[in-house]
Amino acid sequence: MTDTTITAPAQFPVIKRRLRFLGLTRDDTIRAFFGGNALVAVIVLALITVFLAREGFGFFAQNRMNLEVYRRAGLEYVDFIRQQTDDHTALTRYLADIRLHWFAVLTEQEKRPVNDANAALAPFDAFAEKFAAAVEPLRALASELGEVATAIKTKFAVAEDRKIEREQLLEAGKEAAAAGVKIEPIDFATELEPLLGTLPAYKQTSREFARGLVTLLDSAPAIPTPELRRRMDNLKRLTRDYVAGFPQIGQKLETWDFTRPVAAGQAFTSFVFGRQWLTASFWQDWYGIIPLFVGSLMVGAVALLLAVPLGVGAAIYVNQVAGVHEQRIIKPGIEFISAIPSVVLGFFGIAVFGEALRQLSQVSWLSWMPGFPYGERLNILTAGCLLALVAVPTIFTLAEDALNNVPRAFKEASFALGASRLQTILRIVVPASLSGIIAAVLLGFGRVVGETMVVLLCAGNRIAIPDFTHGLAVITEPVHTMTGIIAQEMGEVVRGSIHYRALFMVGLVLFALSLAINYAAQKIVRRYRISIG
């Protein structure tokens, strides 16, 4: 007998009472919490951009002001004349160079004693002295005008400070005190009058200077050797060119107009293409990133030149040639190198390596190396060698990963066709992982350019574009870098000043550079990956 009555289904015994929190169940809340943490990376990246830009972008307005004052106060005007005297200094340096060579000829080739050689050079010295002295009236004029211009600039700066003071007082509600702050209005036209009034005097001096130089050239002493004669002729030609440029300078001074506005773009271009980074100067501050950028690039290039063969070579060796036991020693060893703090490497460079390398450069049989021997112990080469040690572990690890990802089948197929191990490695495995290796090199470069302490301690910290005229010898010159300048000057600048903002701009450039390198590395990996399988 069957009972066909249908009973209602029993209620499910477990009733889940869900705690709700802001409309979310507990699990949802936990999930949201973790998700929020994951977002931190995005937020930090955004914050870095925002804060670097917040502190940095004010630079352009301030730099425009800076350039405007440079023009209004007549510093630009005086700089035309100063440039003229500086060019003359370069010529006298060339003259001194000729004397050095001549002296060498006398003492080394003709084996004359030093006193005798000096006596023989007496007429030349007299000539050089006259040549150097010819500029004096012009230089006196330039320095006189320079004082006028700096006085106007100082006056302007004082007035600006007063304005700020008054605003601060007004903000604090001290109206009476604010009214007491006297601001002297500056009328640039009247202030500049004495400066511009000297134009006829300048023309007179310049004309006499030109005439003096040309007549002096005719009285140049006779030169014995053809080599020296060539140099002397070169000097004469350079001097004539120099003198021929005078009317142009006069024209520039005549047409110069202090009211001409500074273009907004100039504040930007003077930073990006500026060839001078000059701060806390009595004359005019310049914030051009080129010397720092070139410095970073040079150090990075030297480091990569050393690190790429070593890092990639080691990766190939460990991945393709070495046995398991050897791998077990080498891999942690190289990872350990990457754990050496960079400040310790920098200290090692200052205390030991810089001097050792300098001593090595003095060894005579190494003098074929570019730039050897050299005197400065801290330079591009020292920093580059140490940075190579920073870059090698990065390049090694990433390149080894890339080599590891090449499928076994590629190798086996190559062996099956009768290729040797070397052929397989160089023709199959390395090309197959080339995109990864290039990405490794790029990321290594990013690591090197972003490295601070080693370059700060070992690159020599001279803010100037290195002299490329001697070819590869440039690697033995000291430079300053983008990272180094931030680390060195950030602690000393006034908050909110133009210098402070310029440093943030340098940081922004570094940040953009690192993002670009990262982006390029990812692009290369994705684009040129050999389709596997």
Added chain:
Amino acid sequence: MNPALHVFAARTSGVRRMERGVFWLFRLATYFVLLCGAVVLLNIFFKGAPTVFKSEAPFINTTFLTQAPESLYIFEWKGRRMELGDREFRAFKEKNPDAAKVEAESYVYSAGGIFPCIVGTLLLVLGAMTIALVLGVCAAIYLNEYAKEGRFIRFIRLAILNLAGVPSIVFGLFGFGLFVIFFGWNVSLLAGWFTLAFMVLPVVVTASEESLKGVPKGFREGSLALGASKWQTIRKNVLPYALPGILTSAILGVARVAGETAPIMFTAAYVVRDKLPWQVERFSDAFFQGVMALPYHIYVVSSKIPQNEHTERVQYGTAFVFLVLVALIATVSIVLRNHLRRRHQW
């Protein structure tokens, strides 16, 4: 040719010789790199050890490890060469009034010890790693356990990847702009902690995620099948097994946090500070004080004072202690990891 060799024996041909030559080149490159690293380390160990160790009991130079830095004074006194620290020199002058006029060479930071720097570095590492581990592990849990592949996740991964490439000095600038100025924390431990934590975040996230990936899928499925909620599964059946790997990520992070100088230069480090971190009036002040730190001290003593036999002691000694400290922290983490790994095995 040896006739005893069988037909398939490798013959020394030119190709083979070249192959061997090229392999030797690779081998040389590898060992050259290792050699360079060894030279740096050994140089610092051999020159730094005499500062820290002594030949008589208790074999450790306790003044160097427990005192604050002082200036070193060197002078001739009654035919003897005296080298005294700041306090000793003052006491000496009081005892010998005619010593007041003595001409002494002085070198800053070259006497005394580096105790405040050690304490500062330890505090910085502890705080920064705590923040980084909390943020990093949670982020890794989300990325590996909860998230589904999509545009949002790809965006987060991209951000992490890019964050890893940002130069440390840029982190320093960022920390200065955000924490020191905008939040008004001034040069303080707190600012240093956050700056350093954000810097190591990518390392921690990536390594933690790897270790979470290493936990077999069956563990999660088994737990979920038994009716556990997602969070219970993660807490009881995933995290314990991933912990050794997460600690490895902590090791990687510690080495970076302790070693970086650039981010703390403007956010947390002082060149010199008389008070120790716990000598504060209120408890809350402890977070808003700057500290001395070993890496920054190395920078100061190697760039701001001349290199000679009197200053070498403190320079190499500091570098030595610094390296040993980093190695020590790493070793502790490794031991801890091995211990945990033995407890949770599958």
